[in-house]
Amino acid sequence: MMSRGEGGSYATARSMSFNLQDGPANALALSKDNSHVVVAGRNVFKILAIEEDCFVEKVNLRVGKNLNLNYSCNDVVWSILDENLIATGATNGAVVLWNLSKITRAKQEHVFADHQRTVHKVVFHPTDPFMLLSGSQDGTVKCFDLRVREAKLTFKSNSESVRDVQFLPKNNFSFTSVSENGSVQLWDVRKGGERPFLTFTAHSGPVFSCDWHPDLPNTLATGGRDRAIKVWTVTNVATLDHSIATVASVGRIKWRPSRKNHIGSTSLVVDASVCVWDVRRPFVPFAAFEKHKDVATGIIWKNSPHIFLSTSKDCTVWQHVFKDATRPASKAMPQALAVNVRRGEIAQAVTTYQSDSAAPPRFPIFNRKTASLDEQFHMARSLFFTFEAGRLLRDGFRVECAERYTLIGKSPQELCDINAKIALSLNMKSVALVWEITKLFLNTRITEPVPHIETTKVTVPTPNHVSQAPPKPKEDNEDHISDDDQNHSSSELESQDVLGEIASGLHMTQNLFMSAGPTYEFQINQEGPVLPAEAFQHRHEIREGSPPLHLEDCSPRDVDEAIETVAVENRTSYLKFKFVDPVPAFEFSESITKALQFHAKEGDVQTAVCVWLVLAPVVKLPIERRVLEAWCYAYIELLQRNRLYAQAAVVIKHCGVLGHLSQESTSYLICCGKCGKPLTQKAGNFCDKCRKAVARCGVCHMTVTGLMSWCQGCGHGGHIEHLRKWFSGHKECPVGCGHVCHS
Amino acid sequence: MANIATQRIKREFKEVVKSEEVARCAIRIDLVNDSWSELRGEIAGPPDTPYEGGVFALEILVPETYPFNPPKVRFLTKIWHPNISSVTGAICLDILKDQWAAAMTLRTVLLSLQALLAAAEPDDPQDAVVARQYKEYHNIFKTTAQHWTAIYAGGPNRIGEYETRVTRLVDMGVDELTARAVLSANNWDLERATETIFS
Numbered sequence: 001m002m003s004r005g006e007g008g009s010y011a012t013a014r015s016m017s018f019n020l021q022d023g024p025a026n027a028l029a030l031s032k033d034n035s036h037v038v039v040a041g042r043n044v045f046k047i048l049a050i051e052e053d054c055f056v057e058k059v060n061l062r063v064g065k066n067l068n069l070n071y072s073c074n075d076v077v078w079s080i081l082d083e084n085l086i087a088t089g090a091t092n093g094a095v096v097l098w099n100l101s102k103i104t105r106a107k108q109e110h111v112f113a114d115h116q117r118t119v120h121k122v123v124f125h126p127t128d129p130f131m132l133l134s135g136s137q138d139g140t141v142k143c144f145d146l147r148v149r150e151a152k153l154t155f156k157s158n159s160e161s162v163r164d165v166q167f168l169p170k171n172n173f174s175f176t177s178v179s180e181n182g183s184v185q186l187w188d189v190r191k192g193g194e195r196p197f198l199t200f201t202a203h204s205g206p207v208f209s210c211d212w213h214p215d216l217p218n219t220l221a222t223g224g225r226d227r228a229i230k231v232w233t234v235t236n237v238a239t240l241d242h243s244i245a246t247v248a249s250v251g252r253i254k255w256r257p258s259r260k261n262h263i264g265s266t267s268l269v270v271d272a273s274v275c276v277w278d279v280r281r282p283f284v285p286f287a288a289f290e291k292h293k294d295v296a297t298g299i300i301w302k303n304s305p306h307i308f309l310s311t312s313k314d315c316t317v318w319q320h321v322f323k324d325a326t327r328p329a330s331k332a333m334p335q336a337l338a339v340n341v342r343r344g345e346i347a348q349a350v351t352t353y354q355s356d357s358a359a360p361p362r363f364p365i366f367n368r369k370t371a372s373l374d375e376q377f378h379m380a381r382s383l384f385f386t387f388e389a390g391r392l393l394r395d396g397f398r399v400e401c402a403e404r405y406t407l408i409g410k411s412p413q414e415l416c417d418i419n420a421k422i423a424l425s426l427n428m429k430s431v432a433l434v435w436e437i438t439k440l441f442l443n444t445r446i447t448e449p450v451p452h453i454e455t456t457k458v459t460v461p462t463p464n465h466v467s468q469a470p471p472k473p474k475e476d477n478e479d480h481i482s483d484d485d486q487n488h489s490s491s492e493l494e495s496q497d498v499l500g501e502i503a504s505g506l507h508m509t510q511n512l513f514m515s516a517g518p519t520y521e522f523q524i525n526q527e528g529p530v531l532p533a534e535a536f537q538h539r540h541e542i543r544e545g546s547p548p549l550h551l552e553d554c555s556p557r558d559v560d561e562a563i564e565t566v567a568v569e570n571r572t573s574y575l576k577f578k579f580v581d582p583v584p585a586f587e588f589s590e591s592i593t594k595a596l597q598f599h600a601k602e603g604d605v606q607t608a609v610c611v612w613l614v615l616a617p618v619v620k621l622p623i624e625r626r627v628l629e630a631w632c633y634a635y636i637e638l639l640q641r642n643r644l645y646a647q648a649a650v651v652i653k654h655c656g657v658l659g660h661l662s663q664e665s666t667s668y669l670i671c672c673g674k675c676g677k678p679l680t681q682k683a684g685n686f687c688d689k690c691r692k693a694v695a696r697c698g699v700c701h702m703t704v705t706g707l708m709s710w711c712q713g714c715g716h717g718g719h720i721e722h723l724r725k726w727f728s729g730h731k732e733c734p735v736g737c738g739h740v741c742h743s
Numbered sequence: 744m745a746n747i748a749t750q751r752i753k754r755e756f757k758e759v760v761k762s763e764e765v766a767r768c769a770i771r772i773d774l775v776n777d778s779w780s781e782l783r784g785e786i787a788g789p790p791d792t793p794y795e796g797g798v799f800a801l802e803i804l805v806p807e808t809y810p811f812n813p814p815k816v817r818f819l820t821k822i823w824h825p826n827i828s829s830v831t832g833a834i835c836l837d838i839l840k841d842q843w844a845a846a847m848t849l850r851t852v853l854l855s856l857q858a859l860l861a862a863a864e865p866d867d868p869q870d871a872v873v874a875r876q877y878k879e880y881h882n883i884f885k886t887t888a889q890h891w892t893a894i895y896a897g898g899p900n901r902i903g904e905y906e907t908r909v910t911r912l913v914d915m916g917v918d919e920l921t922a923r924a925v926l927s928a929n930n931w932d933l934e935r936a937t938e939t940i941f942s
Contacts, residue, residue, distance in 0.1 A: 698845055699747070700751055702750065716846075726845060729811055735846035736838075736844025737844075
């Protein structure tokens with residue numbers, strides 16, 4: 001019938017694919033001599049010849065115009081004994097027998113219409129050429145005798161659906177079926193279809209596939225929707241040997257031939273790769289084949305541990321060769337580090353390397369072979385350490401800060417002052433600095449300093465200049481914070497360095513950071529401006545692509561240029577002038593915002609939120625509400641984690657953006673103390689069941705709405721005042737239960 | 744009166760008025776004045792006791808310190824009972840003294856008194872004479888109590904024989920109340936009663 005190519009050997013085989021075009025494939029089966037593969041799906045049913053470096057379509061079994069559902073295959077199997085015999089399980093419940101030796105185009109030989117619903121699996125008996133098993137959605141397994149052309153036996157699995165059927169290897173009478181209720185059943189064909197001789201629950205969900213180990217007796221693997229491949233030893237009872245956690249539901253599994261511990265699997269959803277697992281490593285596949293673009297539906301080993309074929313919903317058939325596999329384990333990071341923020345512990349796991357020579361051969365059975373790459377599997381050993389810090393220094397400081405900070409109730413300047421001292425006392429210099437700067441800014445804003453020039457040569461900047469020009473140092477600061485890598489003149493870069501350190505709070509002198517308030521000293525030629533022309537030119541060159549240069553508009557031209565000269569010529573001193581507060585109405589909110597953003601970015605959300613809170617009454621900082629909310633949430637969470645609920649409440653109350661939190665997060669459910677029935681919101685303190693008000697004061701018999709105190713011994717209580725008064729004269733419970741509450 | 748006391752008394756008054764005992768006329772409560780500090784209670788004599796059929800009036804004085812201290816209760820109706828003074832109507836009941844609990848209300852007090860009528864405690868007497876009679880001459884006690892109930896509380900069983908003995912003493916110029924009290928205390932022995940009065 002067909003020309004027969006030789007199945008490729010491992011040495012020459014290579015990964016190759018074939019596009020089916022007609023639609024996704026559900027299953028595939030190899031011919032007896034591994035030279036052909038049959039691929040079946042809802043709309044595809046083809047036989048492909050496996051050539052050296054490609055697949056060649058030989059026969060398309062979907063013939064005729066009016067195709068019926070018999071062609072819509074869920075599973076296909078090629079007879080092990082008769083190379084012309086193929087059986088398919090159709091979605092309409094038919095089990096169809098195909099005879100390739102037929103001369104007609106239609107090769108359909110016989111249709112067994114015994115099943116009521118979709119047939120999930122068909123399988124030939126390994127030794128009996130006339131026996132065929134099928135498992136169906138109708139919950140039955142049927143055994144067909146091909147000679148009499150009818151179902152010989154029906155096995156009722158007592159479940160909704162049988163997903164897979166497999167004969168036991170080296171046993172002619174038994175087969176196993178797995179079903180959607182998670183159970184695995186073992187049947188004996190001779191005993192008929194009433195009861196399985198062994199049933200066990202393998203998965204906590206449908207089992208989609210099972211496979212007996214070809215070499216190891218009694219070893220069964222099952223794969224299910226609970227994202228696990230389980231390996232069982234099945235004797236009189238089933239014992240679980242290994243469990244592999246996969247990323248998605250397991251569709252098909254197939255043991256790798258000639259390997260004791262390797263099993264290939266496909267996923268039913270999500271994961272398009274075909275994985276080969278070493279059962280001893282339950283989380284990382286031994287090898288993965290990521291050729292398919294959609295989930296693989298069928299997998300079959302080509303009589304060699306190194307080559308297998310798979311089909312997929314992406315309408316392709318692939319031949320995979322092991323040398324093209326990816327090895328996820330080799331990519332996995334063998335070290336891990338985790339930090340427990342709450343308790344200040346660090347856990348670390350590291351691999352301990354063993355020299356290969358020292359490692360004893362684990363599987364002597366395979367040892368004779370040359371150790372190919374996939375043979376090398378040895379248990380990676382990890383050491384696990386935890387480190388405990390008595391108290392994380394920085395974190396502790398934060399907590400103490402949070403406890404001691406004053407955020408409301410005083411003028412912002414005072415608050416800044418107080419908080420700066422707190423921060424300083426905890427050796428958090430950078431934070432203290434932020435507070436101090438904020439305070440200085442506030443002072444500036446309020447006192448509106450009058451600019452004055454000490455050197456006669458320099459004129460006072462005119463007001464409109466002021467409004468036009470933002471102050472120089474501030475701009476530097478901004479540039480720095482936003483990490484703009486722009487070209488600056490040397491002087492700019494210098495100042496940037498210093499300011500950079502200021503912004504990050506490492507060290508700082510106030511007058512460098514400040515644009516208003518502190519004094520700036522510039523050296524200018526006393527005799528008057530003598531300007532080399534080059535200086536002017538030079539400046540323009542530098543300016544390209546850089547932000548506007550300092551003091552350009554706020555001082556007279558001559559001074560400006562003189563400064564630039566200085567800048568270019570490395571601060572040769574010609575002229576000295578001094579001015580204070582060049583920009584009276586300096587708007588600092590932007591700088592502060594940048595500083596806060598910097599701190600928040602550095603993980604110090606505390607400073608950001610606290611400074612903002614302090615400033616909130618007087619200054620509206622241009623911070624996006626969304627950002628602000630994020631900060632506040634983060635800070636509140638930190639506070640609550642450290643059980644600083646009062647401080648968290650203050651933040652919630654005063655931040656203004658999370659006001660709803662104080663309503664949301666304080667919901668509570670009240671139950672009647674007598675009958676335990678939850679109180680409805682409508683009825684308030686009245687229990688519907690007891691027809692009585694709950695939480696009554698034992699003394700005045702009124703409902704307690706505020707603080708309630710009660711005896712731990714007898715559970716009776718009431719208003720604190722009333723109880724205090726009662727126990728000043730009595731020892732027993734006011735309710736008269738006889739309990740001596742006050743001893 | 745302290746706010747808490749008034750509040751409580753008002754609630755308790757309502758509670759009594761709404762209670763099912765009032766519905767079957769077992770207890771009753773009335774206001775004496777607007778201050779809520781003084782109340783008038785009534786309890787029916789419990790059935791199957793010598794007090795059956797009688798209605799006993801009570802004076803209830805609510806102290807300023809209520810409910811930290813118990814209300815002061817005494818019988819206005821004369822009653823022959825070991826735990827109640829036959830002269831003053833003072834009651835010996837633990838809950839009205841040291842066993843008072845703030846959880847108790849006017850209703851529970853009235854019901855407790857009703858229970859006290861049904862179950863006397865002769866070992867912890869208020870009126871020692873009655874208590875002795877209760878223990879030694881229980882039948883006489885019962886008829887005496889019946890008689891008192893009939894005379895003062897509107898009970899059904901006036902004991903005719905006792906009535907004539909009282910009349911005898913009254914004829915001798917003795918006040919009727921005194922005559923009855925002395926006769927009762929002397930187990931209705933006319934001679935000893937006369938002796939007691941005139942000695």
